[in-house]
Amino acid sequence: MHAIVVSRPGGRSALEYTEVADPSPGPGEIVVDVAAAGVNFTDVYHREGRYPLPTPFTLGSEGAGTVSAVGPDAGDVAVGDRVGWVGVLGGYAEKAVIPANRAIPLPEGVSFDLAGAVLLQGLTAHYLTHSLYEVTTGDDVLVHAAAGGMGLLLTQMVKLRGGRVIGTVSTEEKEKLAREAGADDVLRYDGFADAARELTDGKGVHVVYDGVGAATFDGSLAALRLRGMLALYGAASGPVEAFDPQRLNQGGSLFLTRPTLAHYTATRDELLWRAEEVLGWVESGALKVHVSGRYPLADAAQAHEDLEGRRTTGKLLLVP
Structure with missing residues (x-):
């Protein structure tokens, strides 16, 4: 499969579109065929080394797709399930391994593009307005x-x-x-x-x-x-x-x-509460998600350039 790998933090040239081995799920893990991966400023900070990570690493902390493999002790997640995730690295790839307990079931009325575009920012907006400061x-x-x-x-x-x-x-x-x-x-x-x-x-x-x-x-x-x-x-x-x-x-x-989203989705119950509310609003039309750009996975550097240059509105997606 192909993935965007960072071997050495730096500028956009650090984003290497490369072929890597297909992943296998370990205990409590699943493999997802990625249909859409969100592009966020957090990815830029990881790429630059502002938020340091052990190298090499695959970028991307949110996405959506179809479960293609399930490891032992993965709970009730099954091959063929439509899921999204947030806060797990590896989304800039054709396949991603995520912990089964971080998999978010997707409603039928929410497309992969919408799920890949809304989870990180939507859950962040949710905790900011519903928990950190409860807007009234x-x-x-x-x-x-x-x-x-x-x-x-x-x-x-x-x-x-x-x-x-x-x-x-x-x-x-x-x-x-x-x-x-x-x-x-x-x-x-x-x-x-x-x-x-x-x-x-x-x-x-x-x-x-x-x-x-x-x-x-x-x-x-x-x-x-x-x-x-x-x-x-x-x-x-x-x-x-x-x-x-x-x-x-x-x-x-x-x-x-x-604040950071990880501390406001620290338990599975809290993760699912926020996700169910956000995805429910998306499905009903109460929350509009504006996707302004879809890029092939190989064009991740262009997506970063457009994001950093403030030339975009709404959300950018990578589509493997």
Whole structure:
């Protein structure tokens, strides 16, 4: 089979499209014929070595496909089952080995493309809006990169919970997408903190969902109201530099957290709860998933280039 292997972290040239041996499942494992693999900034961080991994490794932490082999003690997973997964490396390949207890059954009404596009970002948006900060009716919520894959899902989930979305985008085209997803107000990045305060009668927002990082961090803190929460869930523009925690006091007893999906899907029950809700919304049409690009597996470097260049909206997929 073919896979994208990283032997040495670095730029996009580190993505090697190569032939490797077909995998076999061990105890508690299954093999999935990959139909679609999501492309995420987490993959970029792994490729660069920002999130170090033992080399060589196959990229990709979410996907969907059909079970083609089952190892011993794999529970009730069977060959032919349609499944998705998240938080397990190896998705940039024609076949992936995943633990059976991380396999997510897919509803019949959810295609492989939709499942491969929604699981990582959808479950992330779910824990951000339903657990880390439980958005309630009337909350003012600032969503950065509101036209990206995460931003579009966050916007819709905040609206499902009755919140008001103030989104940031970089272009008119992206503003249109953010508004179509339900954003109440859309801002450009320049001066967004002051603009957000104006939109909230000077109070500031209850929570900021920030996956951009270094470029927006200071403004995100400045946009918060008294005892507001900054959920820094990513760093697309680079990592945030060290700062004095006293700034949280001076800003109004603010809260700052740097969460990760793994800690909010730590048990199978929690994983399935989030997945069933997200996939149920997708199947019913309550949650729209915007897939903006499908790339052959061999073109993984191009997918990364487009993602890093901020030339995309919605979600990118690799299709083996």
